Amino acid sequence: MQQLTEYEFPDINGHFGKYGGKYVPETLITPLRELEEIYLSLRNDEEFTNELLKLNKEYSGRPTPLTFADSLTDYYGKGKIYLKREDLCHTGAHKINNALGQILLAKKLGKKRIIAETGAGQHGVATATVCAKFGMKCFIYMGEIDIARQSLNVFRMKLLGAEVIPVKSGSRTLKDATNEAIRDWVTNISDTHYIIGSVVGPHPYPMMVRDFQSVIGKETKQQILEAEKRHPDYIVACVGGGSNAIGIFYPFINSGVKLIGVEAAGYGLDTDKHCATLTLGREGIFQGMKTYLLQNRDGQVSEVHSISAGLDYPGVGPEHSFLKDEVKADYYSVTDDEAIKATQLLSRTEGIIPALESAHAIAYLEYLMPKTKKEDILVVNVSGRGDKDLDTIKNKLGYSLE
Amino acid sequence: MKSISKYIEEKNNIGEKVFSVFLTAGFPNKNNFTQLALKVLDAGADMLEIGFPFSDPLADGTIIQYSSQTALNNGINLKTTFSYLKEIRRETGKPIILMGYANPVLNYGVKRFADDAISYGANGVIIPDIPIEEYDNFYNNSFNGLDTILLITPTTSNDRIKIIDDKSKGFIYCVSVSGTTGVQYQDKSRSIDFIKRARNAVKKNKTLVGFGISSAEDAIQFSPHCDGVIVGSAIIKSLMNDDSNFKNTMSLVSKIKNVL
Numbered sequence: 001m002q003q004l005t006e007y008e009f010p011d012i013n014g015h016f017g018k019y020g021g022k023y024v025p026e027t028l029i030t031p032l033r034e035l036e037e038i039y040l041s042l043r044n045d046e047e048f049t050n051e052l053l054k055l056n057k058e059y060s061g062r063p064t065p066l067t068f069a070d071s072l073t074d075y076y077g078k079g080k081i082y083l084k085r086e087d088l089c090h091t092g093a094h095k096i097n098n099a100l101g102q103i104l105l106a107k108k109l110g111k112k113r114i115i116a117e118t119g120a121g122q123h124g125v126a127t128a129t130v131c132a133k134f135g136m137k138c139f140i141y142m143g144e145i146d147i148a149r150q151s152l153n154v155f156r157m158k159l160l161g162a163e164v165i166p167v168k169s170g171s172r173t174l175k176d177a178t179n180e181a182i183r184d185w186v187t188n189i190s191d192t193h194y195i196i197g198s199v200v201g202p203h204p205y206p207m208m209v210r211d212f213q214s215v216i217g218k219e220t221k222q223q224i225l226e227a228e229k230r231h232p233d234y235i236v237a238c239v240g241g242g243s244n245a246i247g248i249f250y251p252f253i254n255s256g257v258k259l260i261g262v263e264a265a266g267y268g269l270d271t272d273k274h275c276a277t278l279t280l281g282r283e284g285i286f287q288g289m290k291t292y293l294l295q296n297r298d299g300q301v302s303e304v305h306s307i308s309a310g311l312d313y314p315g316v317g318p319e320h321s322f323l324k325d326e327v328k329a330d331y332y333s334v335t336d337d338e339a340i341k342a343t344q345l346l347s348r349t350e351g352i353i354p355a356l357e358s359a360h361a362i363a364y365l366e367y368l369m370p371k372t373k374k375e376d377i378l379v380v381n382v383s384g385r386g387d388k389d390l391d392t393i394k395n396k397l398g399y400s401l402e
Numbered sequence: 403m404k405s406i407s408k409y410i411e412e413k414n415n416i417g418e419k420v421f422s423v424f425l426t427a428g429f430p431n432k433n434n435f436t437q438l439a440l441k442v443l444d445a446g447a448d449m450l451e452i453g454f455p456f457s458d459p460l461a462d463g464t465i466i467q468y469s470s471q472t473a474l475n476n477g478i479n480l481k482t483t484f485s486y487l488k489e490i491r492r493e494t495g496k497p498i499i500l501m502g503y504a505n506p507v508l509n510y511g512v513k514r515f516a517d518d519a520i521s522y523g524a525n526g527v528i529i530p531d532i533p534i535e536e537y538d539n540f541y542n543n544s545f546n547g548l549d550t551i552l553l554i555t556p557t558t559s560n561d562r563i564k565i566i567d568d569k570s571k572g573f574i575y576c577v578s579v580s581g582t583t584g585v586q587y588q589d590k591s592r593s594i595d596f597i598k599r600a601r602n603a604v605k606k607n608k609t610l611v612g613f614g615i616s617s618a619e620d621a622i623q624f625s626p627h628c629d630g631v632i633v634g635s636a637i638i639k640s641l642m643n644d645d646s647n648f649k650n651t652m653s654l655v656s657k658i659k660n661v662l
């Protein structure tokens with residue numbers, strides 16, 4: 001039940017096959033190399049890993065449970081559905097796993113000022129949280145549109161002592177917040193560490209964030225072996241940048257488990273209002289990486305849409321592009337409406353209100369469950385809780401909760 | 403057509419530093435961009451850098467972000483950029499360099515881009531998000547005949563400058579301060595120290611200084627330590643509020659050239 005064949009990516013240059021890499025202005029090469037060196041020297045260092053383990057346990061509340069969803073299982077009457085409960089992490093989403101790892105690195109690097117981008121605000125909240133805990137100055141870039149639709153999280157960040165900087169450029173969402181954060185970093189590299197929020201950007205970020213998030217998959221492996229004495233048949237996770245997905249996939253790559261990533265189809269794949277990057281994008285170079293990208297004929301990055309701010313991104317982590325091309329994972333998409341329905345379903349069957357991002361993973365069960373057999377075992381990653389989305393859901397449902 | 407390095411050398415040999423001006427293709431107007439470019443050359447620019455726009459220009463500050471967005475709104479793409487290039491080349495023998503991000507080039511086809519750029523009369527290309535780490539993969543030897551100009555910054559070590567110097571063709575673009583284009587100097591003497599260090603470490607190429615140079619005063623301070631200067635954001639900013647003959651911009655161009 002180990003990984004069947006070796007999977008050692010990225011290579012030393014940060015490439016996952018032809019994807020990944022370091023497509024950045026020269027100014028960033030030196031700080032990226034410093035980050036890589038310190039990370040590689042610490043990733044197997046006992047003191048460092050113990051410190052992170054302790055924080056994960058005593059501060060964040062790990063391990064998160066693996067919950068057998070008996071009512072949801074009954075509802076479909078097919079395979080057994082388990083939920084990996086990242087919604088129960090401190091701050092309410094998996095984003096804290098990465099933020100804790102990176103704040104420790106920032107401390108080792110002697111950086112005093114932390115910047116981050118955020119879409120749904122979960123990564124912003126996680127970063128503001130670890131900055132409060134570690135006494136660092138914190139600046140969060142957030143698109144104006146996202147500030148409006150995730151106002152509760154904006155308030156949380158401020159309460160935690162962070163400064164939230166509204167981004168007015170481009171589509172005023174996650175991609176533009178990321179551009180601004182990178183520009184800030186280029187300008188303030190000497191005292192600043194950039195805590196990127198997903199498995200995106202230049203090497204070593206996609207590798208490093210994956211490693212910090214793979215705690216999800218490691219726990220899942222142990223928990224499912226305890227509960228069922230075997231690996232699951234399917235693992236399902238939503239994909240924005242792809243960090244919760246790669247976090248739960250990683251320990252299962254090449255082990256025969258079907259890995260399924262679910263992207264946001266927004267208003268539908270036949271409209272231009274979606275962000276199904278792996279489904280409809282093609283190879284591009286964007287924000288420091290080569291990866292699948294939603295773009296027009298001229299290579300201009302598309303304006304994308306999802307009801308879920310955390311998935312509203314035209315790129316995707318380069319490792320997912322690689323896993324897709326190598327057919328080591330499969331990627332599908334569900335619409336805004338399907339995600340809203342799934343939110344209601346999980347709330348009523350299991351008493352768990354998922355984040356709209358996570359609801360995309362749940363929604364895919366409509367397609368997957370009919371194909372499963374009773375003896376099949378599924379794990380769905382509930383990457384976060386839905387409190388932040390209540391306004392959006394309320395508006396979408398027109399207050400008419402019949 | 404002379405090579406870029408030869409052109410710079412000849413200018414330097416007669417006691418002049420070169421002055422390179424950055425313009426965004428199709429900015430501020432789509433219709434008279436070629437005339438604007440030719441006026442800039444007449445007013446004293448020795449070289450032109452023509453920026454082709456990208457939706458997510460992460461090495462650029464607000465001014466060039468604005469000109470890129472305007473260009474995109476004006477419908478500028480690589481094809482229209484090449485048609486400007488062709489028109490400008492017809493009227494001048496001075497070096498012309500294309501500058502922009504990797505993704506539009508990747509989309510156009512890297513080899514096709516190089517072939518077209520050469521046939522329409524470009525001498526070189528600057529792609530700031532292709533550092534030496536990705537150089538071989540990206541250019542894949544398809545840029546023969548088109549100089550690939552690489553950048554160094556205050557964070558670039560001397561050892562690394564040597565490697566970049568080896569690969570760069572045309573000249574080396576010295577970014578005088580860590581930041582995006584149009585960045586303000588916090589401490590100009592540190593920038594000058596870096597330019598001195600850079601010039602010492604660069605053996606093969608000529609060095610041109612850019613990012614942050616906005617006036618004749620800046621040009622006077624940097625020019626003793628380099629082979630030329632590049633001005634972008636200050637020109638674009640001037641174009642944002644200029645009259646239809648670009649009078650203020652042309653006087654800025656002549657003023658800077660006069661001190662070099």
Ligand SMILES: Cc1ncc(COP(=O)(O)O)c(C=O)c1O
Nearest residue numbers: 122240241242243244310357384
């Ligand atoms: C709860 C939750 N799930 C998923 C995501 C999407 O990010 P990723 O694909 O990196 O997991 C976000 C992003 O904000 C999120 O808040």
